[in-house]
Amino acid sequence: FRLLFLPMYSPWLNPIERLWLSLHETITRNHQCRYMWQLLKQVAQFMNAASLFPGNQQGLAKVER
Template sequence: MHSSRKTRKALEQLGGRIVLHFLPPYCPDANRIERVWLDLHANVTRNHRCRTLQKLMRRVHAYLHARNAQRRASPILRKVPLRRAA
């Protein structure tokens, strides 16, 4: 928790423009990467029918590439055309 004198003084000087919110040490709902892993599992790895680990990993990489190509975070993946370097 941010309760040191130095932190409180800095927050006071900002005049309430910044508000700190308590989060538990482990909170998967507030952790973006945990939501990505959950979405990856739901859409790629759960009940997959890949016969090889190599094929599964290609699907994981394709999912992560599409997710990283998005302009904003979204639980629904849009089909994004792959761009090639010029």
């Protein structure tokens, strides 16, 4: 385990920024949803299908509560 410090603002180094960009490009761009429930449904589907580790064989890592 190694702790790495990132510069104050470095979206190219932060993996979550790639996820938000992908979400924006596929769901929220151009305001495709007319109603909030449609947006929430599409975002939930996106998050369930998204891979937090692109290229990784395990795909999406889920945390059990």
